[in-house]
Amino acid sequence: GAGVSQTPSNKVTEKGKYVELRCDPISGHTALYWYRQSLGQGPEFLIYFQGTGAADDSGLPNDRFFAVRPEGSVSTLKIQRTERGDSAVYLCASSLNTGNTGELFFGEGSRLTVL
Amino acid sequence: AQRVTQPEKLLSVFKGAPVELKCNYSYSGSPELFWYVQYSRQRLQLLLRHISRESIKGFTADLNKGETSFHLKKPFAQEEDSAMYYCALSVAQGGKLIFGQGTELSVKP
Numbered sequence: 001g002a003g004v005s006q007t008p009s010n011k012v013t014e015k016g017k018y019v020e021l022r023c024d025p026i027s028g029h030t031a032l033y034w035y036r037q038s039l040g041q042g043p044e045f046l047i048y049f050q051g052t053g054a055a056d057d058s059g060l061p062n063d064r065f066f067a068v069r070p071e072g073s074v075s076t077l078k079i080q081r082t083e084r085g086d087s088a089v090y091l092c093a094s095s096l097n098t099g100n101t102g103e104l105f106f107g108e109g110s111r112l113t114v115l
Numbered sequence: 116a117q118r119v120t121q122p123e124k125l126l127s128v129f130k131g132a133p134v135e136l137k138c139n140y141s142y143s144g145s146p147e148l149f150w151y152v153q154y155s156r157q158r159l160q161l162l163l164r165h166i167s168r169e170s171i172k173g174f175t176a177d178l179n180k181g182e183t184s185f186h187l188k189k190p191f192a193q194e195e196d197s198a199m200y201y202c203a204l205s206v207a208q209g210g211k212l213i214f215g216q217g218t219e220l221s222v223k224p
Contacts, residue, residue, distance in 0.1 A: 003158070033211070040124075042201050042214035043159070056211055091159070104212065106159040 002026070004107035006092050012113045013082055021077045021110045025094030032075050033104060034067055035091040043091055049075060082114045117142050119204050121215035128192050129223050136187040136218045138176075138202030147205035148185040149212070150176055154198045162187075162200070172196070192222045 005024040013019055025032050031050055035043035045059040049069045057067075064082075069075040079086055089111050093104035118141040128134055140146055150162040163171045165178040165185060176187045185202060199219050203212040 035214075040216070042119075042121075042203075042216045043212075045211055045213065048211055093159075103161045103164070108158050 004092055004094055004105055006090075006107035006110050008110055009108065010111045010113075012115065014115050015082060015084060017082050017114075019079045019082055019112060021079075021090050021092075021112070023075045023077070023092030023094075023107060025073065025075070025092070026105055029094035029096055029105070030072070031095040032069060033093040033095075034075070034077050035093065037089045037091055037109070039088075046077070079112075082112075084114050087112055087114045117204060117206050117213050119202050119213055119215035121200075121202055121218050123218045124216070125219045125221065127221040127223065130194055131191050134187075134189045134192045134196070134220065134222075136200050136202075136220065138185045138187065138215060140183050140185065140202075140204050142183075142204055142206060144206070146178070146180075146185075148176075148178055149203045149205070150174070150185075150187050151201045151203055151214070152198050153201070159201070192220075194222045194224055196220060197222045 007022045033048045034046040036046055037043045047057040047060055047067050048055050052069055052072045064080045066078045089109040091106055091109045093106045095104050120139045122137055148165045151159050152162040153159045163169055174189045176185050178185050199217050201217045202215040205212055
């Protein structure tokens, strides 16, 4: 596809369960970002990859959150021992290079609901 | 601290009226600012960036370093402008953006 693809689009889980959210960036985009958007708020930065490595993970709220991008393309955001406060839309974005252009291409998001 | 503030959660205007969506930022470095827009049932997308000094869909935004503002303006609003608008600040190489809380613009016929 031409755009950033995220799966699942919706995930309902129970408190304490483990969740994986997947992001497939635009082909050729080396930079990949994860954001979290709670209701009524703007996107909140979580982590940024340049290639396979996490260049900036300062936004991850705690050690229950982890993300990987093993081959420099698809990325997975992993949340352990989910809590109700983790409920949000998780947005993935990619960009062509590391330049400070600010143009991020966003996916449609994965809506996570923790019961 | 790096922060973006959009004081209005909702802005409602009539078609043809001027629009100004406010954005203020806090950043000690040289700011790079952007406006992103999300139309109903669409994904978040870039509207314009200050460095380009461009007008997109009739919208303009001027960076005012003295007032630390980057307000988005359009002289004559259209119904199709109704959307969520987010102001964003780039704080580091690599494109990491800090977003404001967003302003919902509603343009009534």
